[in-house]
Amino acid sequence: MRTSLFDLFKIGIGPSSSHTMGPMRAARAFVQRLESAGQLEETAEVAAELYGSLALTGIGHGTDRAVLLGLAGERPEETDPETAAARIAAVRHSGRLPLLGRREIPFDEARHLCFHKDLVLPGHPNGMRFSARRADGSLVAREVYYSVGGGFIQREGEKPADQAARPAVPYPFASAAELLETGERASLSVWQLMLENESALNGREAVLEYIRKIWAAMEAAIDRGLSTHGILPGGLNVQRRAPRLMARVRDGNRNDLFRGMDSVNAFAMAVNEENAAGGRVVTAPTNGAAGVIPAVMRYYRENFSGPSETHPERAIERFFLTAAAVGVLFKENASISGAEVGCQGEVGVAASMAAAGLVAAFEGSNAEIENAAEIAMEHHLGMTCDPIAGLVQIPCIERNALGAVKAINACRLAMQGEGAHKVSLDQVIKTMYETGLDMQARYKETSLAGLAVNAVEC
Ligand code: SF4
Known part of the structure; x- marks a missing residue:
C-alpha cells in the first residue's frame, strides 16, 4: 500500500485537482528545487509550458492562475481563495513575479506561459515543462512534471511522491x-x-x-x-x-x-x-x-x-x-x-x-x-x-x-x-x-x- 488517506483527501482550491492543484504544486516544486540547489539567486527568467489536456482545457480549469501562484511559492492547502485573484492580477499588472515569494523577476505571461495544444508529452496527457534561465539567457534548469490526477504530481525520471519508500504497514493489500x-x-x-x-x-x-x-x-x-x-x-x-x-x-x-x-x-x-x-x-x-x-x-x-x-x-x-x-x-x-x-x-x-x-x-x-x-x-x-x-x-x-x-x-x-x-x-x-x-x-x-x-x- 503506497497511497495514504492523506494523499487521497487533500484540502485545496478549485476548480480542478489535476489542472489547478497539480500544476500549482509542480510549479512550486520546481522553484523549490532551484532554491535547494542554490540556483534561485542566479535565476532571472522562468518559463512554463503546458501540454496535452492541460493546454486544451487549462484556461477553463485555472491552470494559468495556478502556475503563477505556484511559481510565487503558494500551496493549494494554504492559498486563500478570497484573495488569490488580487495576487494574480498584481503579477499581470506589474509584469513582475515574486519567485518563491521572495525573488522578484520580470514575468510576461504571453512569453513565459505557453499552451502547446497540439503536443502531448510521453508520460501522461497532463504534462508541464519548466525552465529557468540566467540574465544572459543560459539555462539554469529545466524539468518536466506530470499532473497525474487528484492533485498528485510526478517529476520525470522520479517515482511519484506517493510511491516513494514508506514505512511498512501491518496489513498491506494490492487488490x-x-x-x-x-x-x-x-x-x-x-x-x-x-x-x-x-x-x-x-x-x-x-x-x-x-x-x-x-x-x-x-x-x-x-x-x-x-x-x-x-x-x-x-x-x-x-x-x-x-x-x-x-x-x-x-x-x-x-x-x-x-x-x-x-x-x-x-x-x-x-x-x-x-x-x-x-x-x-x-x-x-x-x-x-x-x-x-x-x-x-x-x-x-x-x-x-x-x-x-x-x-x-x-x-x-x-x-x-x-x-x-x-x-x-x-x-x-x-x-x-x-x-x-x-x-x-x-x-x-x-x-x-x-x-x-x-x-x-x-x-x-x-x-x-x-x-x-x-x-x-x-x-x-x-x-x-x-x-x-x-x-x-x-x-x-x-x-x-x-x-x-x-x-x-x-x-x-x-x-x-x-x-x-x-x-x-x-x-x-x-x-x-x-x-x-x-x-x-x-x-x-x-x-x-x-x-x-x-x-x-x-
Ligand atoms: S472528469 Fe471531466 S466531466 Fe468528470 S468531473 Fe472532472 S472535468 Fe467534469
Missing part, C-alpha cells in the same frame, strides 16, 4: 481480494485494517485528527455552497442552484418522498459550485468529483446519525477509512485522472468510495463493502470527460449529484443482497482502466468531443 482475505484472517473490518495501516504511516491520533479536519472542510464547503447565490465564473452563465434546491427541501413537505434525494443533490452541487468558483474544497479523490463523498456523508449524518448514537464520530471514521481503502485500490491499480481514463475515473471512483464508506457507516460487512464499491463503479463504466468550454461546470456539477445518489443506491443494493455477486471489485477496476485506455483521447478532458462540441455555449 480487493487481498483486502478481503486479510480482513478475514485478522478478523478486522476494512476500516480497522486501514486505521492500523494509516497509524503505522502517520500515527493514530494524527490520522483521526486529519479525518476530523477533512470532514470539517467538506462540511464548510457544503454550507458555503448552500448559502451562496449568483453566476459561476468562466462565461457560461451557469447559475448556482444549490441554495434554491436546499430551500425547497427545508420549506417543502416533510413527507415528500423525493426529500432525501433532493437534499443529496443539493449537498453535492453545493460543493461542486464552490469548486467551480475556485473555492476551498477537498479532493475526494479529485476536485471535479469533490461533491460525491461529502454529500453521501452529510446525508447519512442528517438522516441516520441521530441523538441516540453515542459516538457519531466513529461513523465518520469508519466512512472515511473505508472510502480511502477503495480509493487506494483505484489509484494503485487503475487511475483517478479524467485526462487518462475519463470521468469514470473521477466521479465513478468517488461514487465507489462513497458507497463503500456508507456501508461501513452502517456497520455492514467487508463483503458488502466490496460489493457496494463494485456496483457503484460498474454503473459508471465508460463515462467520458467532456466539460463544456473546459470549465468544471457542465456536466460536472450535476454529475456529482447523480454520482452521490448512485453511491447510496449501490450501498442499499449491496446491503440487501444475498452476498453472492458475479463481478468482483477487482474485475471492475481492471475493466474501468482498460476502458479508459481504449477511450479516444478527445473524450478525456480535452473539450474536443462529446457535450463540449455538441452543446451550444450560451
Whole structure:
C-alpha cells in the first residue's frame, strides 16, 4: 500500500485537482528545487509550458492562475481563495513575479506561459515543462512534471511522491481480494485494517485528527455552497442552484418522498459550485468529483446519525477509512485522472468510495463493502470527460449529484443482497482502466468531443 488517506483527501482550491492543484504544486516544486540547489539567486527568467489536456482545457480549469501562484511559492492547502485573484492580477499588472515569494523577476505571461495544444508529452496527457534561465539567457534548469490526477504530481525520471519508500504497514493489500482475505484472517473490518495501516504511516491520533479536519472542510464547503447565490465564473452563465434546491427541501413537505434525494443533490452541487468558483474544497479523490463523498456523508449524518448514537464520530471514521481503502485500490491499480481514463475515473471512483464508506457507516460487512464499491463503479463504466468550454461546470456539477445518489443506491443494493455477486471489485477496476485506455483521447478532458462540441455555449 503506497497511497495514504492523506494523499487521497487533500484540502485545496478549485476548480480542478489535476489542472489547478497539480500544476500549482509542480510549479512550486520546481522553484523549490532551484532554491535547494542554490540556483534561485542566479535565476532571472522562468518559463512554463503546458501540454496535452492541460493546454486544451487549462484556461477553463485555472491552470494559468495556478502556475503563477505556484511559481510565487503558494500551496493549494494554504492559498486563500478570497484573495488569490488580487495576487494574480498584481503579477499581470506589474509584469513582475515574486519567485518563491521572495525573488522578484520580470514575468510576461504571453512569453513565459505557453499552451502547446497540439503536443502531448510521453508520460501522461497532463504534462508541464519548466525552465529557468540566467540574465544572459543560459539555462539554469529545466524539468518536466506530470499532473497525474487528484492533485498528485510526478517529476520525470522520479517515482511519484506517493510511491516513494514508506514505512511498512501491518496489513498491506494490492487488490480487493487481498483486502478481503486479510480482513478475514485478522478478523478486522476494512476500516480497522486501514486505521492500523494509516497509524503505522502517520500515527493514530494524527490520522483521526486529519479525518476530523477533512470532514470539517467538506462540511464548510457544503454550507458555503448552500448559502451562496449568483453566476459561476468562466462565461457560461451557469447559475448556482444549490441554495434554491436546499430551500425547497427545508420549506417543502416533510413527507415528500423525493426529500432525501433532493437534499443529496443539493449537498453535492453545493460543493461542486464552490469548486467551480475556485473555492476551498477537498479532493475526494479529485476536485471535479469533490461533491460525491461529502454529500453521501452529510446525508447519512442528517438522516441516520441521530441523538441516540453515542459516538457519531466513529461513523465518520469508519466512512472515511473505508472510502480511502477503495480509493487506494483505484489509484494503485487503475487511475483517478479524467485526462487518462475519463470521468469514470473521477466521479465513478468517488461514487465507489462513497458507497463503500456508507456501508461501513452502517456497520455492514467487508463483503458488502466490496460489493457496494463494485456496483457503484460498474454503473459508471465508460463515462467520458467532456466539460463544456473546459470549465468544471457542465456536466460536472450535476454529475456529482447523480454520482452521490448512485453511491447510496449501490450501498442499499449491496446491503440487501444475498452476498453472492458475479463481478468482483477487482474485475471492475481492471475493466474501468482498460476502458479508459481504449477511450479516444478527445473524450478525456480535452473539450474536443462529446457535450463540449455538441452543446451550444450560451
Ligand atoms: S466531466 Fe468528470 S472528469 Fe471531466 S472535468 Fe467534469 S468531473 Fe472532472
